Amino acid sequence: MAKITFITRENETITTEAAAGTIMELGVRQGVRGIDGDCGGVCSCATCHVHVAPEYMAIVGPPGDIESDMLELNDNVTEYSRLGCQVQITEDLDGLVLHVAR
Amino acid sequence: MDNYSDKASTFPDPFGLARETRGFGEVEDQNDPVLMLLRLKDVRKTARDWQSFRSGVTPGRIVVPSEVSIRQTRQIPFEMDPPEHTEYRALLESWFRRPQQPDYQIALAGLVSELIKSVVQKGTVEVVSELALRLQSQALTLLLNVPLAEAETWIGWGTHVFRSEGEALDSQKASILYDYIDQQIDKALQQPGEDLYSVLLASRAQGRTLTREEVSGVMILTFAGGRDTVINAITNSIAYLAEHPHQLERLRREPETAGKAVEELIRYFSPLTHMGRVAATDTEVCSHAVRADSRVSLCWASANRDASTFENPNEVVLDRALNPHVGFGFGHHNCLGATHARLVLKTLLTTLASRVSTMEIHEYEENNEDWGEFRRKVGFHRIQVKFNPLQQNN
Ligand code: HEM
Ligand code: FES
Numbered sequence: 001m002a003k004i005t006f007i008t009r010e011n012e013t014i015t016t017e018a019a020a021g022t023i024m025e026l027g028v029r030q031g032v033r034g035i036d037g038d039c040g041g042v043c044s045c046a047t048c049h050v051h052v053a054p055e056y057m058a059i060v061g062p063p064g065d066i067e068s069d070m071l072e073l074n075d076n077v078t079e080y081s082r083l084g085c086q087v088q089i090t091e092d093l094d095g096l097v098l099h100v101a102r
Numbered sequence: 103m104d105n106y107s108d109k110a111s112t113f114p115d116p117f118g119l120a121r122e123t124r125g126f127g128e129v130e131d132q133n134d135p136v137l138m139l140l141r142l143k144d145v146r147k148t149a150r151d152w153q154s155f156r157s158g159v160t161p162g163r164i165v166v167p168s169e170v171s172i173r174q175t176r177q178i179p180f181e182m183d184p185p186e187h188t189e190y191r192a193l194l195e196s197w198f199r200r201p202q203q204p205d206y207q208i209a210l211a212g213l214v215s216e217l218i219k220s221v222v223q224k225g226t227v228e229v230v231s232e233l234a235l236r237l238q239s240q241a242l243t244l245l246l247n248v249p250l251a252e253a254e255t256w257i258g259w260g261t262h263v264f265r266s267e268g269e270a271l272d273s274q275k276a277s278i279l280y281d282y283i284d285q286q287i288d289k290a291l292q293q294p295g296e297d298l299y300s301v302l303l304a305s306r307a308q309g310r311t312l313t314r315e316e317v318s319g320v321m322i323l324t325f326a327g328g329r330d331t332v333i334n335a336i337t338n339s340i341a342y343l344a345e346h347p348h349q350l351e352r353l354r355r356e357p358e359t360a361g362k363a364v365e366e367l368i369r370y371f372s373p374l375t376h377m378g379r380v381a382a383t384d385t386e387v388c389s390h391a392v393r394a395d396s397r398v399s400l401c402w403a404s405a406n407r408d409a410s411t412f413e414n415p416n417e418v419v420l421d422r423a424l425n426p427h428v429g430f431g432f433g434h435h436n437c438l439g440a441t442h443a444r445l446v447l448k449t450l451l452t453t454l455a456s457r458v459s460t461m462e463i464h465e466y467e468e469n470n471e472d473w474g475e476f477r478r479k480v481g482f483h484r485i486q487v488k489f490n491p492l493q494q495n496n
Binding site (some may be wrong): 037039040041042044066069070072073074 | 423
């Protein structure tokens with residue numbers, strides 16, 4: 001199990017636990033505002049964009065090429081940006097904090 | 103008319119060579135030529151760059167062929183740029199996400215189930231007029247939150263309310279839609295209800311309530327943007343599953359793959375070929391000079407076959423895991439109706455899988471668009487299909 005915290009644009013904090021699946025699926029299941037997962041996780045919609053808390057970035061890892069291309073030129077992209085559908089949940093992510101991007 | 107592809111469900115990529123060698127194509131249109139951008143990277147970059155490539159120009163001009171000479175009403179939020187676009191789009195966003203709600207999904211499943219039951223009973227039907235147009239129209243009543251009976255009026259308009267056969271807009275047919283929307287707005291003014299017209303009439307933007315013209319501009323777009331696109335997506339998906347029975351079988355065994363299948367079918371069929379923008383200043387795209395006030399277009403259909411991103415781009419890989427397609431557009435103008443369209447298609451796939459064993463295509467006539475040097479198959483004018491029922495299930 002990994003404990004994961006989402007902080008929405010409205011500054012609402014949602015802490016939840018999961019053992020598997022993706023960050024996008026978890027966010028949608030928990031009804032996290034701003035995580036819509038419109039394309040179902042195939043990396044086509046960017047409605048699962050999160051900013052990873054800097055101290056967790058090394059664990060989460062950088063985006064892949066196709067994901068980077070999606071994020072490129074996005075007004076709200078930062079070096080901590082990931083698409084939630086491309087991040088698999090594992091035990092290693094325990095304690096992870098994510099900010100829902102605009 | 104000739105069908106030029108070898109199979110009903112084969113949709114060739116006419117842009118391949120031009121995309122790889124030059125990256126663009128040129129289309130003549132009513133003395134207002136269009137530079138078509140063909141590469142995924144250029145399409146995305148240009149879609150993002152609203153400061154340089156504008157949507158908020160003379161109404162009708164970003165559409166190809168241009169509708170400038172036959173309409174004045176600005177389509178909202180489509181023909182706007184930030185910051186206006188941002189404000190109007192925000193007004194509409196939550197309404198257009200209603201397809202995520204369980205009761206909406208149940209109602210849609212009911213409609214699809216009845217329609218599939220009836221085509222299975224009939225045996226052989228012409229899919230465009232007897233299934234796709236009916237499903238598109240009935241589903242739209244849910245999106246607008248109006249009585250199901252309204253769908254009969256829309257079905258009566260035929261498949262080309264707005265456009266006749268890829269040529270310039272047919273103004274006589276367009277006026278049917280404009281007059282209808284005018285009447286519906288009158289009705290909603292007299293007796294406000296919970297339909298989209300009433301909700302829009304009560305909405306505020308720019309520090310005031312929406313004008314009648316603005317409400318009309320949203321409604322026209324909702325009707326026009328969601329008609330041919332959805333009809334082609336439905337018809338083409340049926341053609342695909344008819345010619346790939348093992349994929350229908352797979353959807354039956356693994357209904358959870360339907361979501362990915364929808365994305366892949368949208369990528370492959372790209373029901374909207376391209377959409378224009380107007381350059382704000384002299385600029386350059388894909389190492390090609392673009393003059394101020396000239397038109398470029400974002401060719402979603404070509405970008406979706408770009409081999410630099412998609413492996414085997416000309417194959418339908420129904421469970422494609424990474425599929426960053428632009429079939430629903432890209433950036434702030436991306437399709438507002440996508441949640442609805444995705445749900446319609448997903449419900450169609452799962453319902454076909456649970457009620458139909460196989461489908462057989464009889465005769466058909468392709469619908470091809472001509473864009474300068476490119477001839478693109480976008481769907482069918484008509485296609486006869488026999489639906490064989492799944493035995494264990496009524
Ligand atoms: C499979 C079906 C559909 C496809 C492939 C499709 C495709 C697209 C594309 C590519 C765009 C971007 C246009 C641009 O960037 O200029 C778009 C925008 C739009 N679509 Fe769709 N569409 C579909 C269904 C629908 C439906 C069902 C509706 C509503 C009933 C709809 C309403 C809109 C609206 C309102 C916009 C403009 C959004 C904006 O400017 O912010 N579409 N669509
Ligand atoms: S859910 Fe669509 S890109 Fe992640």
